[in-house]
Amino acid sequence: MVALVRLALGVGGGLALALAYPPYGQPWVAPLAVAVFLVAVAGARTRPALVVGLLFGLAFVGLHAEWMRQVSDGAWIGLTVALALFYALIGLVASWLWRLPVAPFWIACAWTAIEGLRSTWPFGGMPWGQLAFAVVDTPLMHSLPYVGTTGVTFALAFVGALLARLVVGPHRLRAVEWLVVVAVLAAIPVVRPWHIPSVNGVSGVIRPDGSIQAQETGSRARGLEEEVPLVSGRTPADLAGSWPWRGTILITVGGVLVMSLSSLRRRRRRTVEE
Incomplete structure (x- = not known):
């Protein structure tokens, strides 16, 4: 893919993702924006993936956190740059994980893990713009008591990665099958929302x-x-606590290690053949 096309997709995906949140309120855009971003980093080398991720983050956070300008332009710029660095990391890791089998799963875990990281560190976390926050005031918000923000973020990132798989291939038919599975699972909380028991009229x-x-x-x-x-x-998400997020960290680290070992083996084979 031409470098300028990657950069344009990164910026476009970031701007599109900002539309999923108030004041624009178009949550359906979120997985599409993720897909555009992941298409941009698919097959990219280290430096282009970092740059595309950084531009995606600058475009997204710059528009999403524009309210910070009411504090000061310096605070807005600082927050935008700080959060954009995390998306640069997502772009880098995603470009690596695209090389693995079942890449959408690995990428969704990585996105969830890194979003969770920036929500807790530094300075107590910067949670603005998590994917899960886009579903508030939509039917999908009924999924939050079941799987929490970690599960919803994973689901949206997974759907975005599956949509990207339809573009970059291979295994497009399998991606469609998984999209159907996710749609069915997402419909369950809508049909059977979690009800909180009340006592003496207090809810x-x-x-x-x-x-x-x-x-x-x-x-x-x-x-x-x-x-x-x-x-x-207590809801299932409350009972699970932070363990699902910790699990995505372990899976992401494992995926990066598997990819690194596979690359090392390929290099050794080439050396032997030469």
């Missing part, structure tokens, strides 16, 4: 990470949490 609300919080705030909330056994209504 709770589900945070984006799948945990439960009483509707009241401040000291009253603490009192309610003591009086009302909300723990009996």
